Amino acid sequence: MVGDLMKSRGNGDMRFFIDETLDFNLFGNYQITSGEYLFTLKDFINKKFNVKPGGTITWFGDPYNAKLDLNAYYPLKTSLYNIMPSIERDNWTHKSNVHVDIHLQNDLMNPDIEFDISLPKAEETAKQTVKNLIYNEEAKNQQVFSLLILNKFIPENQNIISENTSRTNGATTSEVLSNQLGNMISSFTDEFEIGFNYSPGDSISDDELSIVMSTQQFNDRLLINTNLGVAPSNALNKDPNSFIGDVDVEYKLSRDGNLRLHAFNESNEYDLSNQSQSRYTQGVGAYYKQSFNSFGELFCEMTNIFRRKSNKCNQCDEPKSTRECP
Template sequence: KKKKTEESTGGLTMDLNLDITPDAYAEIIFDVKAGDIIRGYGRGDIQLQINTRGEFNMFGVYEFERGFYNFTLYNIINKEFSINKGSRISWYGDPYGGLLSLVASYRQTTSLAPIVSNQAVANSPGLRRKYPIEVMLKLDGPMLSPQIGFDIAAKDLPRNVVVDELGTTVKLEFEFDAFKSKLDEQELKRQVFSLIVLRRFSPIGESINTSGSIYNSVSELLSNQLSNFLTQVDSNLEIDLDLGTLDQEAFNTFQLRLSYSFLNGRLRVTREGTMGGDQNQQSAANLIGEWTVDYVLTPDGKFRVKMYSR
């Protein structure tokens, strides 16, 4: 509905009442160059007041049914978060003064091995398996300067995971809850960064060499991006590539761990070791690396056969 009112001074005021339905597409652009944009579909009742004196007021609530938020960081990282249903933006006059109450999630699959308390069993196949993890992004407050909060959630974790031939189990839900209880605000942000950029958890308290932290971070990012790209070729293939540092030596000599699963995951063949280096100094053992063949005999994983070369 539109309502026009002539004022005594000759000005004009328009009241626009918008009934927004879920089939209407909406965008809110914070930074077009960085791609910092909220977009999606939702519903709401919005009232716009506009007059010829240049005054513009906006009232009402817009609630998302579905949508996406492009989260940008340092103009380098750009990740698409899915906006949770029920997130909303409320206006009480100033169009730029809208209040956000928005929760969005970024889904990732990763191993929980780096965060278990007993790192002696971290390399077991059950712990190296990848599970669905959600990074939750919360925006609350003024639209142009909201408070930003994070959380990490894990769903559908198995109750127990067998980690050795003796049938020893690890309670993954308990391990994840214990891990989260140790996170202060700074450590939580570090884990969020690790999940959305490196696609993995980082051990709590992992020391960083400040003199080479920038180069090491970029090297780690490059190593993980290459590993993830190669892994996407085949869902049964898992590749961990470690360049170490960003120098010529890193590209001549690097650590490579390659695993391939057969028979729906019951048979797993793994090769790990150093690749590259001086061709004259490379021995047959270095080229072959260390091989492990792991075969699960029973569906619960309690009995298995392992063969390896060292």
Template sequence: FINIYALLNNKSISELNLNIKNVNLNEFIPLYPNFKFKGLTDLEVFYEKNSKKTSLNLNSNIKDFKINNSYFGQLNFNLSNNVNNNDSYSLNLSVLDNKRKKTIQSYGEVYGDKMNFFDIDFDINDLDISFLSKLSEKSINEIEGLVSGDLRLIKKNNKISHKGILNLRNGKLSIPYLNVKYSIDNSLVNLNKNNIVFKDIIFSDTKKNKGGLLNGKIYHNDLKEWGVDFKINSKNLLVVDKKLEELDVFYGKGYFSGDFTLKGLTKNVEIKVNGITENNTSIIIPWSDNYEVEDDLIVNFLDKNRNQNNDKFQNSIDESRGVDVKLELDVNNSAEIEIVLDKDSGSSIIGKGDGTLVMEIDTKGKFNIWGDFTASEGLYNFKNIGLIDKKLLLSSGGTIVWDGNPLDAKMDFDATYEVPGGANPAILLDNPSFNKKIPTEVKIHLEGKLLKPDNPVFEINFPNTSGTAESELNYRLTDPQIRQLQSLSLLSQGIFINEVGVSMQGITNNLYQKASDVFTNLLGDDNEKLKIGVNYLQGDKSALLDVAKEDRLGFTLSTKISEKILLNGKIGVPIGGLEQTLIVGNVQMDFLLNDEGSLKAKVFSKENEFRYIGDELGYTQGLGISYDVDFNNFKSLINKIRNKESDLKIIKTDFNNNPNKINFINKN
């Protein structure tokens, strides 16, 4: 309840009695920007003024006293005027915790006709300073610690200052935008004028307990505008530990050695990091969630909402409001940089290397990157529509260069995809006798803007493959369009494919091939001596064409009769034939005439590819002999033949005349 008695004399109060019981403190105390007071208040005030003197006596008891929701206990307060000075008042304040321990004991004087001057001494014992977190929730929060010591608080000439020495124990603070928390070892803090000074304080992150020395100060203007000016010389300090959240422009972990500074008013702190990366550093930049891959290019990313995405970057710093971040980093091989190209599919570039990066984020929504990064190793994770999920190895020397806008970063990378288990190139060689997989690599050169590269350049390599086969395969892949088609097939399916036009036949045959591959793999592996396959091929029955071909259910057989005889065959049963149902097919038998298999005799029977309407089904039979030799040009072929003849002569001469009997043997 509240009970008031007042006596007026000439429109001014000459006597006042005020009695308050169990009233919430925040209902009658003035609001203060950085502090909110709570508690159940009992208050007694006696005031009397006459021509001779002025008397004031104020007694207050506040239970469950809180500042910014930090619990202190019971606050006792007394203010009374001095007998010999009507404008001077004595102040006595104490705070007791739940165990009746005094955390604050204060004595002092308040003077002036409007009580606008004071000089108060505080004896502090294990005072919880968590209430200071409200000074700057968005830039620095979760302030913790216990403070003990002596403090003198003075207000003079409308300026508040302080002096004293405090002992800080178990100090901690957090930077929410970077999601890091730091601890401060037990240390002495000096209070001088409007500064709280820290000198050579051991400072470390709370997760890895790595850090350095902290120097600097916290300052204020009449306890209203608070600011910080800290510098930390760090060693392997955790400065970034962000989880992915909506609209984040970067996240990950960053360990750095160097200088780490916090400067400015607490409502708008500037954070700078200038140093080198350390082990376990991994920075991820999630560019966008609205990029797709064009159907005809493996890594051509389209920004369908360019303006919207730019707006997203310009407006994505709402959660960092009150923080300016500048990272100046010397990146080395201990750090991993990941750039997420498509958040939904997960396509990304991950690499380790060297470079220099400058990243800036401010409260106006700006996010800029300058610098370059040269990869020494890494992966390009290419994923799309849930069907393609491939890892391409980045070649050493690839670069990414930023010049401000992160969306305009430029890259120059070579990435290599090794087809698991290799691929069978028989369909390229038109050689059914070649029935095994060989090591196959797809190499892609990526250049241009990171989110929208230039058309990629494809190469297909066959490491550890004989020169003869490699030369023929390279010849078959000379055409860039064919090379691109086969590269895409290797990336998506791991196989070489027939060159087909864009027609319903080609589309449906690709679908049938998918189903056939599944069933064929159940019957045998590509590297087995005996391989059986099943396929279904749709015929072309277009009325606009003068050729006709039935749908066909086929079976394939590939085996070795002996080490010198190879058999490959295919039979099919036409379905829905124009006139009759026949069993048709192809068969080829190869005879290896030397150990290397370069000299072959061949016998075959092959169904004619086209049959005009009304004609009988036709076959072509034949036999032949072939010899394979590896050469790069015609001159090297002539030299190879001459060297063979020369080697034969040398063998004879050296064997008969050379006393050392060094024998040159022609294995052929």
């Protein structure tokens, strides 16, 4: 995909054919559950996007002529200071969670690309400000490439080209070194993926260092993702939450992964209007996911979870006209 690289996990019903002339044909629909998309642009951008579940790749014969439809995001933390009204800027020196979103569709080898920007944890004031800022494609792309190259927003009347070259090189170099260090450590073990994120600060925001680790244990039934780090405070930064301690744990209760337990601890976005705000939000719960063609099929699948293997309802796989679930 134009020099880019994608790797993913997923499932689907695929059919492979090789004829007498050794021509290879591929048919089927592949559904993505997780993955990474490496977006590159000459020597300026080399960013790893997280692929969201639900994307699809569909083949109709030619392996290189598939249709793609997926969404991914590049997460970063940066200050909203530069895009806020001047009267409010001093209240926005802390760093916020920002996603650069990307939508890839149509041809696999040369997809149409659409960008967007979202603030997953921010208050509505901040979300509306960003929405007003990216009112057209030119303004949106300007901020997207500023986030990808400089790791920050730029004022509305400023061009990204006018930014200090040393700042651009510093942001790019720090990310390259962080990625290389993470890849080197991860190469020593197959059980853990480890990454280092270093975000250089400036006169407004602080330096920030975090360690990201993910692992899958017990035959991929236990999934753990962590993001631990620290951001030193300065005189301008009013955010007291200098420690980062995000943990996300999932356990697959069923072998197919449809029934899961989920627990998490995540840092809250700093809210100026809520001085009694807790530093973290915790939660625990269970969820079940199942595709079905009728309520009878759904009931059959759900009851099978709690049955012994010898007593499972086999009618769930039969045609609708003959299916009977107890």
